[in-house]
Amino acid sequence: MISNLAVAFLNAVVWGLIMALIALGLNMIFGLLHIINMAHGALYMLGAVVAWYLIEFTGNFWIALVVAPLFVALVGILMEKGLLRSIEDKPITTIICTFGIMLVIQQLVLTIFGGSPRRIAAPIPYRFQLFQLQYPLMRVVVAIISILVMVGLWFFLRKTKYGLWMRAVVQDREMAVGLGIPVNKVYMWTFILGSALAAFSGVLAAPIVSVDFMMGREVLIMAFIIVIVGGMGNLEGSVIAAIMISMIQGIGALFVPPAIATVFALAFMIIVLLFRPQGLFGE
């Protein structure tokens, strides 16, 4: 029992950190551009698929972990500059547009990559003893990498010029324009970062889950839940909410069927939406 609980706990932490990265990307784009990016899950999936190809060619997971997000970031630039720029001030229209983009990405992958799921082998195959069970070391490494990325993001937002600009635009867009901040550039960088984060978590998740063209669909909904529970535009809130929800789901699934655990998580979210639309941790 204790070892099952320990494994469930570790899994929940690892998955919570991956979900936090995804939700951070979604939330940054929302907080700045007020766009609900329905294609975010598809970008996560695209990251994993591109990584699969890169690993086929180079045989190296770590190259894929760096290159796949760069590739997806490029897709993000195309999305933002080519498609969304002209409708950025209409939230409902952008939802429909990104829904269309989600379809396009999913179906393109289905055409090229095929419909059957594939696996990416963990680059670190070692397992360590955890009470009576074995636990893959790779997952711990994934957790550490996620934390490092979050710390890096925090520094980027707090200590660099672009980070300062981003926060300024979130606070007051008109004022930011007035002070000479290149708002369009900031938008583009936010979108690049958000897309890259989605793809990065896709690559990190790939050795844990299987890679297929629909893998982003459920993740998108989970990311929504996290962003709403943590508060839209509240990045710290997203990280806490991601780990919290992942814990409730993971540990809850030991005692009740996972479907019921998910239904409770969703019902909880409806309550949050109705009574605290600013999120649990907002003021």
Place this chain on the structure above:
Amino acid sequence: MFLHKGKSFGFILIFSLILFIFIALPFFIDLFYQTFLTELFVWILFAISFDLIFGYTGLLSFGQALFFGLGSYTVTISILKMGLNTELALLLSIIIPMIFSWFVGYFSVKLSGIHFVIITIIFALIGNIIGETWTAFTGGSDGLTFSPPPFRLGLFKVNLIDIKGNYYFVLALVALSYLFLRRMVQSPLGKVFISIRENEDRARLIGYNVQRYKLIAFLIAGGLSGLAGGLYSLTLKYAAASYLHWSISGHAVVYTIVGGMGTLMGPVLGAGIVMSLEHYLVNFLQATDLVVGIVLVFMVLMAPKGLVGLIQSKLKRKEASA
């Protein structure tokens, strides 16, 4: 006044003409295309009911799949497991989704904008998970098959196992629903819906209970989505949990955007064009939704008022130059 009469005369003319074509069509096409058209009618009904809440009232609901799936399951389960007759099952496929849409709507209309979109997705997702999990009742992702017993409707004997009979039955109900919705959006009630879409605060300041009117629109759309689901199951003799998935609502979104929202005629046109396109593409492309997605993105960016909007602006330009 006179202008309005002229407009509605033109509408009656075009409507009867289209209806006449569809009544005559089964004598010239084979059973495969009759089934295809029957499915098209069902999706048209789903799309125009979505147009009422999105196009007219301004509420983007991705939760309509819940009511579609509920309608489809209501028909299937009440015929298969309760042994009810077909006409009663179909009536229930309006009532039961309406009850659920009252529940969902009661909470959802308290929110607006993006929050509304997300809460409707969540409700549909809960329905989908329950449908997938409760396999003893719903058949899960394998679904349930059944065969609807024939019944009498006034002078007509309706046998839905006969493809042509099914075609006319669905056509009649969809045409009636269209007329019902058209009447509704032109009534004072419909004007309130439009005023909410245009400016919610102003509608509230004038003294309308905005949430109540949103709920009314949501109820009617929910009932008609349920009817669409019920007819879909009667056509395919099948229901599955995947009908409850929120992405099914995407169909209605695509048809409405491509055809032109807030026009009723738009979703009809959109469904016809997109479904024909898909039907044609399926011969040499596995991923037909790829083209659907491209069309959707293109229309949102280039012609947000859809095909109907494009045609209208063309006509206006002609009038202006004449």
